[in-house]
Amino acid sequence: xxxxxxxxxxxxxxxxxxxxxxxxxxxxxxxxxxxxxxxxxxxxxxxxxxxxxxxxxxxxxxxxxxxxxxxxxxxxxxxxxxxxxxxxxxxxxxxxxxxxxxxxxxxxxxxxxxxxxxxxxxxxxxxxxxxxxxxxxxxxxxxxxxxxxxxxxxxxxxxxxxxxxxxxxxxxxxxxxxxxxxxxxxxxxxxxxxxxxxxxxxxxxxxxxxxxxxxxxxxxxxxxxxxxxxx
Numbered sequence: 001x002x003x004x005x006x007x008x009x010x011x012x013x014x015x016x017x018x019x020x021x022x023x024x025x026x027x028x029x030x031x032x033x034x035x036x037x038x039x040x041x042x043x044x045x046x047x048x049x050x051x052x053x054x055x056x057x058x059x060x061x062x063x064x065x066x067x068x069x070x071x072x073x074x075x076x077x078x079x080x081x082x083x084x085x086x087x088x089x090x091x092x093x094x095x096x097x098x099x100x101x102x103x104x105x106x107x108x109x110x111x112x113x114x115x116x117x118x119x120x121x122x123x124x125x126x127x128x129x130x131x132x133x134x135x136x137x138x139x140x141x142x143x144x145x146x147x148x149x150x151x152x153x154x155x156x157x158x159x160x161x162x163x164x165x166x167x168x169x170x171x172x173x174x175x176x177x178x179x180x181x182x183x184x185x186x187x188x189x190x191x192x193x194x195x196x197x198x199x200x201x202x203x204x205x206x207x208x209x210x211x212x213x214x215x216x217x218x219x220x221x222x223x224x225x226x227x228x229x230x231x
Contacts, residue, residue, distance in 0.1 A: 007074065007075060007077070008072065008073075009072070009073050009074065009075075009076060009077070009078065010023075010029050010030050010031045010070050010071075010072050010179065011070065011071045011072075011073070011078070011162055011165060011177070011178075011179045012030040012031070012064075012068040012070040012071070012165075012177070012178060012179065013068060013069045013168065013169040013172070013177045014030075014068060014177075014178055017107040017119065017178075018107075020107055020108070020117055020119075020178040021107045021108035021117055022108075023066070023068065023108075023117060023178075024108040024110055024115055024116075024117050025110075026066055028066075030064060030066055030068040030070050031064045031066070031068075031070045031072045032064045032065040032066045033065065034064075034072060035060070035062055035072070038056075044056060058157055058158075059071050059073040059157070059161055061161045061164050061165050061168075069165060069168060069169075071158070071161045071162055071165050073158055076155075076158060078104070078118065078120050078179045079098075079103065079104050081143075082120065082124060082162075083097045083098070083124075084143060084146070085139050085143060085159065086123075086124050086127050088139045088142045088143060089127055089131060089135060089139050090127055092123075097121070097124075100121040100123060102119045102120065102121040102122055103119075103120065103121045103124075104119070104120075105118060105119040106118050106119075107119060107178070117178060117179075118178070118179065119178055120177065120178065120179060125166045125169070125170075125177050126166075128162055128163045128166040129163060129166040129167045129169075129170055131159075131163055133160065136156060136159040136160055136163060137152075137156045139159060140152050140153075140155040140158075140159055141156070143155060165177060
């Protein structure tokens with residue numbers, strides 16, 4: 001099985017599974033057109049360098065034009081990676097994590113599973129909502145140590161944004177938190193069933209291939225809920 005070039009995840013909040021499921025047919029998913037850079041990529045690099053561009057591309061919680069609160073990121077999976085974060089924060093066994101009915105439960109699917117919206121468990125949302133800043137930073141450090149690669153500062157920033165998303169969902173009265181997942185288009189034809197116009201990161205990455213928006217750089221190959229989708 002050939003792995004995709006990359007995966008874009010839109011973690012977002014919705015009022016219900018039914019509301020979250022509608023994002024599978026939105027152009028660009030829950031994040032819509034996505035956050036807009038203040039100027040063209042080459043101009044950002046000229047003025048602020050590659051570090052400045054990476055800072056602008058860091059995942060940040062935003063209210064998208066679609067009306068959903070979204071944290072868009074790349075390469076941080078809601079099951080394996082966030083499951084590991086919950087294990088680090090609470091000691092929960094990964095098999096127990098996977099056995100929860102709300103872990104990666106599909107609420108919408110298209111193109112034979114190429115596009116999905118999956119829930120994330122209530123327990124995981126609660127863990128992130130309750131976590132202190134220092135705990136999230138320590139969890140990011142531990143995750144990077146276990147993986148043997150990655151950027152602790154960037155991952156820590158992502159976890160802080162996801163925690164704020166979870167807290168905001170709870171403040172809004174039990175709003176569901178789900179995730180939409182998107183293949184990053186390769187430089188050639190997009191994967192079957194993928195709308196090339198919806199893949200927001202293929203053009204910037206070709207203009208500036210060394211600017212990686214991923215929080216993680218790996219070596220080698222009703223009640224509050226969460227979910228994940230592939231578009």
